[in-house]
Amino acid sequence: MGWLIQGSSTNSMASNVAVKQTIDYDQSMWYVTWIAFRNHKGALVGAAVLGVIVFAVLIGPFIYTVDPQYVDLSIKNQGFSADHLLGTDNLGRDLFAQLLAGGRIALAVGLSAMLLSLFFGTLIGVLAGYFRMLDGPLMRFTDLFLALPLLPLLLVIILLFRDVLRAAIGPEAGIFLLIVFVIGVTSWMQTARIVRGETLSLKEREFVKAAVSVGASNWSIVFRHILPNMLSPIMVSATLGVANAIITESTLSFLGLGFPPDFPTWGRLLFDGANFITLAPERVIWPGLAISLVVLSVNYIGDALRDAIDPRRRQLTV
Amino acid sequence: MEQLTSTYPPRCPFWILLSCALLLWACSPSEKNPNVTKEEIVDRHLDVLYWQAPSTLNPYLSGGTKDMEAASMIIEPLAHFDENGQIVPTLAQEIPSFENGGLSEDHMSITWKLLPNVTWSDSTPFTAEDVKFTADYCMNDEMGCNALVEFQDIDEIVVIDELTVQLRFKKPKPHPFDAFVGSNNPILQKAQFENCTGLRAQECTEQNFGPIGTGPFKIVEFRANDVATYVANENYRESDKPYFQTATIKGGGDAASAARAVLATGEYDYAWNLQVEPEILTQMSQAGYGEIVTGYGSQIERLMLNFTNANSALDLDKRSVYMDGNNPHPFITDFNVRKALSLAIDRNMLVEHGYGAGGAPACNVVPAPLRFRSPNNDSCTESNVELANQLLDEAGWIRGDDGVREKDGVKLSILFQTSTNTVRQGTQALIKQMWSAIGVETELRNIDGAVFFGGDPASPDTLQKFYSDVEMYTNAFLGNDPESYLANFTCDQITSPKNDWLGTNVNRACTPEYDKIVTELSITADPQKREELAILLNDTVIQNYWLIPLIHRASLSARLYSLGGVRMNGWDSELWNVADWYRIEANVFIFKEAEVSN
Numbered sequence: 034m035g036w037l038i039q040g041s042s043t044n045s046m047a048s049n050v051a052v053k054q055t056i057d058y059d060q061s062m063w064y065v066t067w068i069a070f071r072n073h074k075g076a077l078v079g080a081a082v083l084g085v086i087v088f089a090v091l092i093g094p095f096i097y098t099v100d101p102q103y104v105d106l107s108i109k110n111q112g113f114s115a116d117h118l119l120g121t122d123n124l125g126r127d128l129f130a131q132l133l134a135g136g137r138i139a140l141a142v143g144l145s146a147m148l149l150s151l152f153f154g155t156l157i158g159v160l161a162g163y164f165r166m167l168d169g170p171l172m173r174f175t176d177l178f179l180a181l182p183l184l185p186l187l188l189v190i191i192l193l194f195r196d197v198l199r200a201a202i203g204p205e206a207g208i209f210l211l212i213v214f215v216i217g218v219t220s221w222m223q224t225a226r227i228v229r230g231e232t233l234s235l236k237e238r239e240f241v242k243a244a245v246s247v248g249a250s251n252w253s254i255v256f257r258h259i260l261p262n263m264l265s266p267i268m269v270s271a272t273l274g275v276a277n278a279i280i281t282e283s284t285l286s287f288l289g290l291g292f293p294p295d296f297p298t299w300g301r302l303l304f305d306g307a308n309f310i311t312l313a314p315e316r317v318i319w320p321g322l323a324i325s326l327v328v329l330s331v332n333y334i335g336d337a338l339r340d341a342i343d344p345r346r347r348q349l350t351v
Numbered sequence: 352m353e354q355l356t357s358t359y360p361p362r363c364p365f366w367i368l369l370s371c372a373l374l375l376w377a378c379s380p381s382e383k384n385p386n387v388t389k390e391e392i393v394d395r396h397l398d399v400l401y402w403q404a405p406s407t408l409n410p411y412l413s414g415g416t417k418d419m420e421a422a423s424m425i426i427e428p429l430a431h432f433d434e435n436g437q438i439v440p441t442l443a444q445e446i447p448s449f450e451n452g453g454l455s456e457d458h459m460s461i462t463w464k465l466l467p468n469v470t471w472s473d474s475t476p477f478t479a480e481d482v483k484f485t486a487d488y489c490m491n492d493e494m495g496c497n498a499l500v501e502f503q504d505i506d507e508i509v510v511i512d513e514l515t516v517q518l519r520f521k522k523p524k525p526h527p528f529d530a531f532v533g534s535n536n537p538i539l540q541k542a543q544f545e546n547c548t549g550l551r552a553q554e555c556t557e558q559n560f561g562p563i564g565t566g567p568f569k570i571v572e573f574r575a576n577d578v579a580t581y582v583a584n585e586n587y588r589e590s591d592k593p594y595f596q597t598a599t600i601k602g603g604g605d606a607a608s609a610a611r612a613v614l615a616t617g618e619y620d621y622a623w624n625l626q627v628e629p630e631i632l633t634q635m636s637q638a639g640y641g642e643i644v645t646g647y648g649s650q651i652e653r654l655m656l657n658f659t660n661a662n663s664a665l666d667l668d669k670r671s672v673y674m675d676g677n678n679p680h681p682f683i684t685d686f687n688v689r690k691a692l693s694l695a696i697d698r699n700m701l702v703e704h705g706y707g708a709g710g711a712p713a714c715n716v717v718p719a720p721l722r723f724r725s726p727n728n729d730s731c732t733e734s735n736v737e738l739a740n741q742l743l744d745e746a747g748w749i750r751g752d753d754g755v756r757e758k759d760g761v762k763l764s765i766l767f768q769t770s771t772n773t774v775r776q777g778t779q780a781l782i783k784q785m786w787s788a789i790g791v792e793t794e795l796r797n798i799d800g801a802v803f804f805g806g807d808p809a810s811p812d813t814l815q816k817f818y819s820d821v822e823m824y825t826n827a828f829l830g831n832d833p834e835s836y837l838a839n840f841t842c843d844q845i846t847s848p849k850n851d852w853l854g855t856n857v858n859r860a861c862t863p864e865y866d867k868i869v870t871e872l873s874i875t876a877d878p879q880k881r882e883e884l885a886i887l888l889n890d891t892v893i894q895n896y897w898l899i900p901l902i903h904r905a906s907l908s909a910r911l912y913s914l915g916g917v918r919m920n921g922w923d924s925e926l927w928n929v930a931d932w933y934r935i936e937a938n939v940f941i942f943k944e945a946e947v948s949n
Contacts, residue, residue, distance in 0.1 A: 102780070102784075103784070104780050104781055104784045105783075106703060106704055107699055109704075111629070123628055123630070123704070123777065124704065124777050124780055124781065126780075192812070193387070196663035196818070197663070198812075199663060200662075200663045202665045204794045293794060293795045293796060294776040294779060294780070294796070294797045295776070295779065295780045295783060295795050304773075305773055305776070306608075308605075308607040308628065308631055308773050309626065309628075309631065311634060312630060312631060312634055347794045
């Protein structure tokens, strides 16, 4: 950003105008995006649902103060009641409290893993696309990761590093970091490929050539011109990444790995409830519904963002 | 397929060839046996589910019950225990006794007479040489044989003639029915395993995965941790048996899906070890395809307490290694802690949650037969949290700000592992809460059953390595005498890298006094004295809290109503009489048709 403003302040008035327009457009871009986004009904519903779920898992445990891990066999396998909104499991643990606690994990894992994978993906994609020399090696590296069977890899990583991290920072934080890291480093490949493709096409564009010709450094070109123009695909990968991370965490928990067995995550609730599916179907319906709703609404939001941010795809004329 | 090729004529020779090959392949099974109908194939096929998949077929190299049972369809011992715990001859003509001269008056030897005209499945004759070889195989010090306790005190094995073998003991052995009795120490073929002794035992994958046996079945294909495929042994000594011509033992899944596959959908004939919440089993049984079969043996679901330091910060050559007692656990070695841990547990609650009619609270490590059962520990069925708290207070374990007790910077924080199973995870959660009431913090961990029980020396998660403070599983002894079982807790049985983690003393607790009584028991003939000594040993284990017994479990399996001949056995392999299993109705294929036509 810096070089353009500096350059323009010492240059002609026309450039100043150009800067001003850019800034204006910058502000209005989000406004325009919002208008376009608003037009996507599915995304609005998705955002509302996601908002409710996020609000519930963040605020819920302070209002609904039942301990999700408290075992009480005298109230096992109960249905809906005032004390236990969604009933209890076969150990008498409150299902709603477990759902709320599990939601925090799902969202925390989803967001952190997404950020990590976005970081890796963008870094590798930009490097590969921008520096011809790195393109070959980095893309083969990406292919290597794409070819790895992920689930077995996850199992091995968890087996190898579980004890080390547990000793260093405790069981729950340790496994959280491990899962976030593991999902992050195994899901950046799609982002990297998309970003590389976009970088390749962007760096041949006139405004980049112009920046090169006035002596802009590589990094300023990347940060000022390349990355902002790739916002749309990156946002989409981000939303897909959240969904993917939540599902991977659920899978790990469903396999009986990941977090300790008494630690309620949505995947773990599914795993525990699966045996009871004919006896108490609500035990799998609620966590299953929660996972589906979050993933679905995040996907809708991503879909709408892609359409909204990219001016060529915008259906709305402003 | 035919329709497809006629509607869309192939355009190039390659596709014609490929289609022909596929057609041929698709048709070939029925062309091979034109006289056998689909129904008969299904009728004569036995489908067994072991949700803990067998990982080897050599029981001498594995502590897993699943491996022993999968192998028991192929290789046989000299005698089995029947469902009442009585010894019945298998490869022996009769059970040696004083009357028939098989037992010597001085208890120094036992002479087995082998059945004549028995051949291995490769048609070679079964002789006393094979019996001698098997004992030498297991007694080889370099091997780390899992059934070594069964062979203790054997001085030498003498082949008297082709069908007579004599086991001579170092000292009087009044209960000589350990070696070669029960499916955990069957006879291996000398010709096959000759080059697999000592250190090479683990390397002989071909032999360990495909032992040649005298049993009703022989192995066709063994995929470790997945599936074992058998065909009937045409050289089996009873020509009209087994009824089933083919059999599979399929592994994988979990106990609940195994129960469902027999009880609720009728896809499998038999499912083993159904550790499933009682309310689920009750509901599944209502489908009417099959029933639960139970047999009480000596199975005890127990908490093993690790007497060695299992801290993950330790080097691998120290972690959970006994080192002659120089690597003690920071707090489990404190008697008061162990006692408090046991006192805090409400066993009735554990039964109610996970076992129902398939279990009872247990206070002994030897729960049966009745004459060996100690009457001295029954008070454990009542939990006593107050007393537990008092004990810990007096021992100087003081509650910190977080409610967790500590002393000299050591926190009562336990890593508690078991296999993945919803009943066990439920039990874990219950115990965690019970222990939190006495200021003990518990971290739970569950490990896939195939790994936990797999005994793979390369895996850090096996029950033998015991890289945690407490672990929970079930163990039992075969037969009706606990002598060799109680010898599991001797000092020389401690699992360690030295014996490839194959010892039976998993909790690494031992005292010379205990070892001495074990020795005494092994030379005591008087039945009443034997009972006293066995009870004394049981009480030593229990009252020193080397382990915490939780539940006396019934063997719980499921069979289809159409599967006959099952005699549920809590004392030996559940498949001990698989040769006698048969199909009750001919029309079972109704349930299974879909499977075949696929």
